[in-house]
Amino acid sequence: MSIFRRPPRSFVPILALILCALSMSFLMADQTVESTVTEHRQGEAALCCSDHGTTEELTAKPAAEAKPWFAKERKTVLIIIVLLLLFVSYFTFHAQRKELFIRRISGLSALEDAVGRATEMGRGVMYIPGIMDMDDIQTIAGVTIMGHVAKKTAEYDAAFYAPMTRSFVMSVAQEIVKQAYLEKGRLDAFRPDRINYLTDDQFGFVAGVGGIMMREKPAACFYLGTFYAESLILAETGNSVGAIQIAGTAEPSQIPFFVAACDYTLIGEELFAASAYLSKNPREVGSLKGQDMLKLVIIAVTVIGTLLVTISETEFGKGLTPLTESFMQYLK
């Protein structure tokens, strides 16, 4: 049991061993299947040879149809991931030596003010981490920010309401909020019954949250996660009770609704940047910078592609057509 008491770094060789063992078992399983299939085909070929010609023709078939180990159609994704990993590793290393600049995100800067306002008004704070389950990355981003908001509510002694649409998210959220209150030394103020499950149904959930809003009249509402048609109903109900509202989602179809109805909106990637912005953890800030660098690469590729396609369409750029076609082909 002694290894379990060491820091997680000591697990690296063990993890590597587990992964190697898993990979080997999968490879061996696949090779066994492949050899069985080949033997089966050879057997079939031997049976058929008297009627349909020689066995050479038929046994040569499996070799010619050797299946690839790598999904070539996903090579672009792999390149993007490898590039991202390289950028993130470099900037994470860089961030530990020198502080990196992150632009101001108004919605996140207003987070503390919103909780402070709720405290001054003697009202609560409501937090909704989207309507999807924990397998959605936006929900994870939502519950991560929830930890930061919960720390503020613990600090200011404001009531914290978080109705949930998924029971799994509820149990994770309860744990995160409890930890936040524990860190601030306010475990006595933690109320698990305020982080409760309502229903899995989308509009049933909206009705439940609307009811809580009208009864408790929170002074600050946070909607950070995945939202669909309920986004506007929630935001408008929050507005009707006079709450300051901060929303964030990566769903492009819902962003306009939040922009229209909320005071601050985190658009797309800002939701994922929130954790780094709030914690100022060098490792997270470095990953943010790496992400920005990859975005720069994507912008460069987009501009080059647009220019190539535009020029090759003109009379002067006929010679560039093969280059453009191969460029476009590679991007696919």
Place this chain on the structure above:
Amino acid sequence: MIFLKRTLPLIITFITGMIMIVAFFSGEGLPSIKSLESTLPKWIQIIMTFTMVLGAFSLLRINLQKISRKADGWGYSLVLIIGFLSMAFLGFITGSWPMFDKPLTNGEIYYVLCEDNVSARPIRVIDNLKDKEGKIKVEYVDDKGEKLADTESAMIPPDTARTRNMSYANSMQQILFVGVFKNAQSTMFSLLAFFVASASFRAFRIKSKEAGLLMGSAFIVMLGNVSIGSLVSQILAYIPVIGPYLNIADIKEWIMTYPSSAAQSAILIGAMLGYISASMKIIFGVERSHLGGEG
């Protein structure tokens, strides 16, 4: 305890994440790894199903506490508990009715659900042997068991025929589900129309240049979607020089195809990079806030 709460989840996340990455990039030459791409999400569904018990327990506990303390609005909690239990009971009974019902016998009268999904219609089983499609032969009868004159025999799936008591339970369940739940759901959804109007009113108040631009483009898009837009285009066509270019439908189409979709693509690219980056941070254990405590 810290091992179970922090280290073990990190190990499981790392191993599962790496397996999924490998499965995503593996080709047809590695079928057992490739198959994990579709198998592991099924595991997630199974785990999520177990967590439903947690949710149901939380819901019942909180509302029962409210009722026992006679807290403000405890009547709503009572309605919730009654609805929860009755729906669960009826759903369980009707969903697993073959466990309680006897096998279908020839000549006996059973009931099938009508198209309105609420009322039931009596039938008599003529032949309880299933055909190739797994259906049995029945005839429609009246409440007294007399064959209806203007109807012919029909083939129905045997699991749709129920005894009288089961048919009552089924109708009751359908009344609650279709009659109450679905309608309440539609009511909530229809609220969206009113909220769109009130949110638009606030968003379109011209307080800055950006709000003015938003108002202008929204006005054109709205006008382009209604028939009066073409009339406006015809009137605008009388303006010398630029008139023929002021076709509202064309301008709307341009706004939707270029500025709008370009902005959406930019948001999507950023969000996708955020997705990948956040996933990497979670897999490699850089981001741990979701496990509770400091990240």
